[in-house]
Amino acid sequence: MNKEFLNTPKIQDGRIPFHPIIMQFAARMIGKSYEEFMTDHRVLVDSNMRCLELFDMDAVSVISDPYRETSGFGARITFDGNASPKAERLIQAPEEIAKLRVPAVESGRRMMDRVDGVALYRERLGRNFPVVGWIEGPLAEACDLMGVTEVLMQMMLDPAPVRELMDKCLELGMAFADAQIQAGANIIGVGDAICSQISPDMYETFVLPLHDKLFDHIRSRGAKVKLHICGNITYILPLLARVRPDILDIDWMVSLAEARATMGDDTLLSGNADPVALIQDGTEEQIRAHFEESLAVCGKDRFIYSAGCEITPGTAPSKLAFMRKLTLKP
DSSP states (O other), X not given: OOGGGGOOHHHHTTOOOBOOOOSHHHHHTTTOOHHHHHHOHHHHHHHHHHHHHHHOOSOEEOOOOSOHHHHHHTOOEEOOTTSOOEEOOOOOSGGGGGGOOOOOXXXXXXXXXXXXXXXXXXXXXXXXXXXXXXXXXXXXXXXXHHOHHHHHHHHHHOOHHHHHHHHHHHHHHHHHHHHHHHHTOSEEEEEOGGXXXXXXXXXXXXXXXXXXXXXXXXXXXXXXXEEEOOSOOGGGHHHHHHHOOSEEEEOTTSOHHHHHHHHOTTSEEEEXXXXXXXXXXXXXXXXXXXXXXXXXXXOGGGEEEEESSOOOTTSOHHHHHHHHHHHHOO
């Protein structure tokens, strides 16, 4: 696979796609708080459109926080300015899982706010510009509802209730992806960060079949899949190759060369600059050296230049401008 599905004339002219993960950083570019960014799709879109203007990015996204579906299930989400949001634990005991109802996407205010964000992008950017929708993966969403420790312990002691919970999370995730695709998203990001905290056997047993089903579902609707798992995923790369994400985010502690060799030609790799030590605090020459090394490993047609995770709000805008410049004449 090459990068042609990103489908912009500028990329077809030969430049390397540039698409950093921006949330708090984007809000800062128009003087808004992270809370405003998360709770009003107009702020989210305006923030990203400003970054599109400043840094000439090759895609925009509705990524904001992990609690859109959690809110839809009925959990209370607390916001506090530029702090990360907090979600109440909705599932207190495994026996409560059977009673949990999967909500309709249109009944969830925060889910529909994200759908509205996709539609607003499409209205402003036209038909072809890449718009990345976003959903939580089934394991991450189960942990958002029940707690990380509780879910992981339950997976070892009595996995049946967790399987039921993850199935419900998968059902909502597919419906949420559908709504965003219908609104105009042509790529769906799937955040399943907790997968870097489980063993390969646990991933293969509990998560891989659900990822396989989810990714096939998204592709059947005409969109591509971007998988984001924060942290060191080196040990599950062979399993990720089996579920075949179209784009895989690679965090800074993962060898790009190993990821390239393991994932094969059908997956674009996105990353893997360290967002703090390199992009926020490093020099332009250090950034240039990392970019050139990454390009040598991945090749022009199988690489999206980005940080391994979110650009920090303390990053100087000049750093992103420099990253963009590097990709214009690879």
